[in-house]
Amino acid sequence: MAVYSMTGYASATVGAAAAAASGAETPGVSGAGVTIEMRSVNGRFLDLSFRMPDDLRGLEPALRDIIAAVVRRGKIELRLSTHRDADNNWPTPTPDQLNRLARLEGSVQNWLPKAQPLSVNEALQWCRGGGTAERLDEAALEAAKRCAAGLREARAREGDRLVSVLMERIARLRELAGQAEPLVPQVVQRQQERFLERWQEALLASGAAASVPAEALQERALNEAAAYAIRIDVAEELARLKAHLDEITRLLHSGGEVGKRLDFLIQELHREANTLGSKSSALELTNISVEMKVAIEQMREQVQNLE
Secondary structure (H helix, E strand, C coil), X not given: CCEXXXXXXXXXXXXXXXXXXXXXXXXXXXXXXXXXXXXEECCCCEEEEEECCHHHHHHHHHHHHHHHCXXXXXXXXXXXXXXXXXXXXXXCCCHHHXXXXXXXXXXXXXXXXXXXXXXXXXXXXXHHHCCHHHHHHHHHHHHHHHHHHHHHHHHHHHHHHHHHHHHHHHHHHHHHHHHHCCHHHHHHHHHHHHHHHHHHHHHHHHCCCCCXXXXXXXXXXXXXXXXXXXXXXXXXXXXXXXXXXXXXXXXXXXXXXXXXXXXHHHHHHHHHHHHHHHXXXXXXXXXXXXXXXXXXXXXXXXXXCEC
């Protein structure tokens, strides 16, 4: 299953303009057409906004259903515009239309004797409009389905790019964690030697070295070094960081709606990197912690665009 970005754009045209562009007529919607554009950006929930003619507002529930069927999260703007054939493409009035128009004209003139009779142009305009609304509804729904499918494809392509970026950052974090692991024993060893040296210096300065056995001095220094090693041990943090990276990798490979879960895991990565930095007493570990935070922040920016 693909991973989808919340950023994308698509458009679709059904009806007169599409037929003119392709040289073929769209069945059932000739003479009237609709163009729909959809723009999508990131958002916590599914947020839809519509810009469309008032006479087509009745389609809004159906349009919402079409979009919700392919999109789960994101702020999406739908723009709908209508168009008709050129003015010289006049329809041939049907007998039913002309009879109905004659009856309507007669009713109006009965109530309003001074009303002017219809001209040929006005009659053709009326006949031209009959049935157009229904054709526009059909065209709008068909265009919305095509546009929604195109938007989903665009979001999938952008999602693939984001996954590649995230996998690069995951590889970098694994590399940094691998660099940090051997540094902790080295830091503990150096600190143990410092404890022994400083303990000896303190005893010599106080004149108590002769009254304290060397074994006792060494044991006390080693105990202090052991307590220090416990305080700076980051093995647990590194293990949790690797576990979070494994879970992020699994989610990216499984695909689907992973954005919210990934966002939570990014927060956990930040926590482990911060703990690593607070425990570090060596410049090398501090630098690794800083580089980890930079990579995690780059991941967070990308994850916030995923559905």
